[in-house]
Amino acid sequence: MNQQTQPLLEFRDVCKSYDRTQAVASISTAVARREFVALVGASGSGKSTLLKTVNRLVDPSSGTVLIDGDPVGSLPLAALRRRIGYVFQSVGLFPHMSVGENIAIGPRISGQKLTRERIAELLELVDLERSMATRMPNELSGGQRQRVGVARALANEPQLLLMDEPFGALDPVTRDALGERVRSLHRELNLTTVMVTHDMAEALLLADRVLVMEAGTIVADETPQSLLHGSGGEIAQSLVAVPRTQADRLAELTR
Numbered sequence: 001m002n003q004q005t006q007p008l009l010e011f012r013d014v015c016k017s018y019d020r021t022q023a024v025a026s027i028s029t030a031v032a033r034r035e036f037v038a039l040v041g042a043s044g045s046g047k048s049t050l051l052k053t054v055n056r057l058v059d060p061s062s063g064t065v066l067i068d069g070d071p072v073g074s075l076p077l078a079a080l081r082r083r084i085g086y087v088f089q090s091v092g093l094f095p096h097m098s099v100g101e102n103i104a105i106g107p108r109i110s111g112q113k114l115t116r117e118r119i120a121e122l123l124e125l126v127d128l129e130r131s132m133a134t135r136m137p138n139e140l141s142g143g144q145r146q147r148v149g150v151a152r153a154l155a156n157e158p159q160l161l162l163m164d165e166p167f168g169a170l171d172p173v174t175r176d177a178l179g180e181r182v183r184s185l186h187r188e189l190n191l192t193t194v195m196v197t198h199d200m201a202e203a204l205l206l207a208d209r210v211l212v213m214e215a216g217t218i219v220a221d222e223t224p225q226s227l228l229h230g231s232g233g234e235i236a237q238s239l240v241a242v243p244r245t246q247a248d249r250l251a252e253l254t255r
């Protein structure tokens, strides 16, 4: 397969079982280059487990995950993670390191020192002041911390951005602004992005494609437009009904 047609990310028959739970049950799907995919579904449906098989925070019980045609299990872990930016809800900034040092940690682990200018550029990408570089994480708001988490994920210039409930702990205004920023970074930096979210409205507004999970399987794989036109089946439509009902109620208030 040539570089253009080969998906950037592919899951082949991926299963993951814990003692009593089958978290992921034989998932096969592919994500094209520059696609923005949202993974939605009820709590416990397997979204995070599936996402974590990509950067090997979870090893599948069977099946293969491929990046650019390479099985992730065949790559040295450090090399794999250099290709992937990872943003998660609790951010996980190192409290004893400045913002700048936190942003530079990935490249530093790979033996590369980020210049002060590059750190400033990364801060500007996420709409933070350059002067933030010298602050400590406990001097930032939750939204600022999450922006630093995104800047840190982009420091290695990854091909693939994985996000696990990245905006879950933020107030709605910050959440909306950061979601939009990530969407434009996705475009500007030619990223391929997979985002886990509980929020169907967020998935519909940000993603090109929405995968709905239920009990470890993908039960719908649709564009936001087709979901809004009623496709995807009962489970997908029950999730779409939430923002739709809210929008209807708000519209009623203005009548």
Ligand SMILES: Nc1ncnc2c1ncn2[C@@H]1O[C@H](COP(=O)(O)OP(=O)(O)OP(=O)(O)O)[C@@H](O)[C@H]1O
Pocket (backbone or CB within 6 Å): 018, 019, 021, 022, 023, 041, 042, 043, 044, 045, 046, 047, 048, 049, 050, 198
């Ligand atoms: N380390 C683990 N050990 C045992 N069971 C686990 C482990 N991690 C996840 N599970 C189980 O696997 C299933 C899927 O969990 P997962 O975290 O992938 O779901 P999720 O859809 O991301 O949920 P949420 O939206 O609540 O984060 C759940 O039943 C969960 O309890």
